Amino acid sequence: KIKRNDVEIEEEEFWENELQIEQENEKQLKDQLQEIRQKITECENKLKDYLAQIRTMESGLEAEKLQREVQEAQVNEEEVKGKIGKVKGEIDIQGQQSLRLENGIKAVERSLGQATKRLQDKEQELEQLTKELRQVNLQQFIQQTGTKVTVLPAEPIEIEASHADIEREAPFQSGSLKRPGSSRQLPSNLRILQNPISSGFNPEGIYV
Numbered sequence: 001k002i003k004r005n006d007v008e009i010e011e012e013e014f015w016e017n018e019l020q021i022e023q024e025n026e027k028q029l030k031d032q033l034q035e036i037r038q039k040i041t042e043c044e045n046k047l048k049d050y051l052a053q054i055r056t057m058e059s060g061l062e063a064e065k066l067q068r069e070v071q072e073a074q075v076n077e078e079e080v081k082g083k084i085g086k087v088k089g090e091i092d093i094q095g096q097q098s099l100r101l102e103n104g105i106k107a108v109e110r111s112l113g114q115a116t117k118r119l120q121d122k123e124q125e126l127e128q129l130t131k132e133l134r135q136v137n138l139q140q141f142i143q144q145t146g147t148k149v150t151v152l153p154a155e156p157i158e159i160e161a162s163h164a165d166i167e168r169e170a171p172f173q174s175g176s177l178k179r180p181g182s183s184r185q186l187p188s189n190l191r192i193l194q195n196p197i198s199s200g201f202n203p204e205g206i207y208v
Contacts, residue, residue: 032087036080043077 050070057066 029087033084036084039080040077043073043080046073047077 047070050066050073053062054066054070
């Protein structure tokens with residue numbers, strides 16, 4: 001319990017640090033924005049003052065000087081507006097990047113789910129084909145062993161009983177399983193598994 005509390009405390013400290021960092025970044029951006037707004041206000045006030053002085057001045061030289069100062073103030077205002085536009089552009093870019101990242105994560109999750117579903121379907125198909133292959137091999141075994149059986153005198157009762165059981169099961173299996181005569185082809189890897197089993201039997205019958 002103490003260890004778990006330590007982990008929780010560490011995790012809480014981590015998220016508190018992250019929150020503090022985000023708050024500091026936000027504060028810096030707000031301070032920059034406030035500073036820019038103050039500069040804009042100062043420029044606007046200076047512009048108004050310059051315009052007022054121009055209206056009241058009669059001397060042409062003073063008027064030209066004030067006009068130059070007004071032009072400089074306008075240039076500064078344009079620079080401030082450019083900085084504001086740059087900050088807004090950076091914020092928009094960060095938002096777009098976050099959105100693209102979120103969409104990419106969702107797309108990966110969808111692809112992973114589809115791949116998992118396809119894998120499950122393939123596993124089920126392989127399991128079904130394996131069952132069918134076993135049934136086909138069992139039918140071939142019954143058909144081949146039911147053709148001819150030689151009984152040795154060592155265990156006549158057990159062999160005759162086995163032969164009778166095989167003969168009773170053969171019609172049932174051949175009637176219920178139609179795989180050998182069907183048009184469906186087994187996959188190549190399953191046919192390879194089938195051939196060694198069937199080729200190991202004696203075509204003349206199994207001798208016990």
